[in-house]
Every structure is written in C-alpha cells, then in structure tokens.
Amino acid sequence: MKRWSLLMVILVSFTRISAAQQSRSTTPAKKPSTAGQSSQAKFKAIWEPVNYSEDAELNDVFFVTPEVGWVAGLKRTDAGEGGFIIHTTDGGAHWDIQTGDPHSATRGFTNLFFLDPTHGWAGEFGSRLLRTTDGENWESVGEFGALRTYAFVSPTTGYSIDGGQLERSDDAGKSWKTVFTCRASVEVQGLKHDDDCNFRSLRFATAQVGYVTGSHLSDQSSPVFKTVDGGTVWTLASFLPTEAQERTIGFVDAQTGFIKTSDGLMGTFDGGRTWKGIPVNVTGRENPIRFAGNVGWYVETTVFAYTGNGGKRWSSVNLHLPAGVNAFSLPAPDRGYVVGDHGMIYRYRVVPIAYTSKGMLPAPAMPAQ
Secondary structure (H helix, E strand, C coil), rough: HHEEEEHHHHHHHHHHHHHHHHHHHHHHCCCCHHHHCCCCCEEEEEEEECCCCCEEEEEEEECCCCCCCCEEEEECCEEEEEEEEEEEEECCCCCEEECCCCCCCCCCCCEECCCCCCEEEEEEEEEEEEEECCCCCCEEEEEEECCCCCEECCCCCEEEEEEEEEEECCCCCCEEEEEECCCEEEEECCCCEECCCEEEEEEECCCCCHHHHHHHHCCCCEEEEEEECCCCCCCEEECCCCEEECCEEEECCCCCCCEEECCCCECCCCCCCCCEEECCCCCCCCCCCCECCEEEEEEEEEEEEEEEECCCCCEECCCCCCEEEEEEEEEEEEEEEEEECCCCCEEEEEECCCCCCCCCCCCCCCCCC
C-alpha cells in the first residue's frame, strides 16, 4: 500500500513537470524592444545654398515668413556700387530684383526692416531712406544715414538713434524729431557724475515695450532705457556692468532679452531690471540677436550661437560656409537665412533624414521646444 502511494506521488509530480515544460515551449517568445527604432531620428537640420547669381556683397536679409524675404547688397563695378534689393516668394529658389541694378551706378543698400509683407524700409548709402508699402515698389522717403539703427512700430511711427539722440517719425520716416537724450548719473569713487552718452542699440519687444542702450559711462557701465507706451515716455531701467555693443540687442518677449557686450552675452529675464552673463562663446560686434518663438540666433562671420528654450541655455558652433556671414534672418523656429559676400545665401531648415541636395551642409538641430 505504501509502495502504491509512493508510486502515485511520483506519477503526479512527473505529470506536473511535463505540463509546465510544454507550457513554456508553446508560449510565444517576446518580441525585441522597438524603443531604439522609434527613437531614431526621422529629421535633420541642414544649411543649403539658395545663392544669388551675381558676385555681389550681400549686406542684409529680412524674411517676414519662411518663404517671403528680401536681400540688400551691392556689386562693385567700374560704373559704381551697383546697389540692389532682391526678393523671393519661394524661400530663395528664385530671386527677382525689385529696385536698383548690380550693373548700374546705384548706391548700395542695407539695413532692412519690415513690419509685415507689405511695409518695409531700407537704407541706401549716400544717406537715404527708402520704403515700400506694397512689398514690391520702393520710393525714396528722405535723407537718412544708411547705417542708422531704427525700428518702426506701425506703418507710420518709427524710432531711430543718431548719436546721443533718440528720434521719432510719425510720417513713415520722412521727418524725424528728437524725443529723448542719452544721459545718466553714476557714482565714481564717491563722486556724482552726470554723463552724456551715445545710444548703441534699439529694439521693440512689442509695439508698446521697447529698449535702447547707451555707451559706457564714467564708471564703465552702460545705461538701459525702456518704454512701455510705444515710445512716448522713456525711463532708465538699469545699468549693464560693461559696455553694450552696437545693434546687438534682441528680445524673446517684453520680459526676456539679450545683448552682446564687451564681456560677452548678457540676458535679462525681468524686463530689463537686472542682467546676468550668459555662458556662451560669441564674437563680433554689430549683428542683432533675433528670436522666432523660443528659438534665438546670433550669427556673425563664422560664429553661430543659438538657443531653443527662450535663452535659458545657449550653444555655439563654428560655421563652415563658403563665405563669412554678414547678416541673417530668422522668420520661424525651423527656418533661417544667412547672407555674405560673393552672392552667398544659405537657408537653414529641417528636412527628412534621407533628404539630400547639392551643396548641403549639416547644421545643429534646435532643441525641442
């Protein structure tokens, strides 16, 4: 009886073990993880040439949308400078001359500014300001230094800096009148200094909120002035601890902005009340900082500094384009343009990973927003 009981126990145990082995053999094997495949990049950022066909000096570029933009420049010939403004509606695939002629004696153009696809201005060497009210036809507005920094907040109202004077126009740039003077008080070794200064940079973050910086004062600081009513009243907002560079200020919004100084990039996150140094390598002196959403660029010659999160972090790389960058435009977070000598125009954009084109160069992808 005991032997029979022992035999039954052995038989039941064997049956259970066999059933377990059969169950394991028929269970489908787990599929390998596809996490690595799904994380593979599907897109890439590139620079690709959309060059102008002439050997010309391209001084400025301004795009109002990813596809619609203007480039200003000149071609030096025996006849003269050969100034011109060219225009594209297809992202640089085709360029048409709107004013001037690269083979004429026309003075060169630069310093483009557009409010929208129809209202724009440009400086012409020889002290003239031009404007367009339809995005196609240009007319001379009046005398104006071609390199004077200016900005318009409406089709008729604009501001410009001329030395230590901030001037306003209410007739689209035909006439200007002084509305504010660069002056601030500082203390040096316990003594009060009431200093005059020259304005350096001007930028409106919105139609109502604008900023203008001054040259360094007796204590080597630079004043920052601000308006919150569209330029009617300007007040001292703060001091930069070092010298502000010309034409280099740019803003994400009314509170967050950046400027190139003699010590590097500095930023404000509280509407210009305080400034702090930004750890990024930037060089150059005269190109502005531009933003499209949270993506910001500073490009000059061979340096490309960028941020993808509203300026909280910046990175910089050296560009290896055929010519140095004279100016750039950033109409969208994933689209930008740089211009330089010899007719160089390169377009930044994001394309499928398999995309190729002649002359294409790799570019840093902007961080996720």
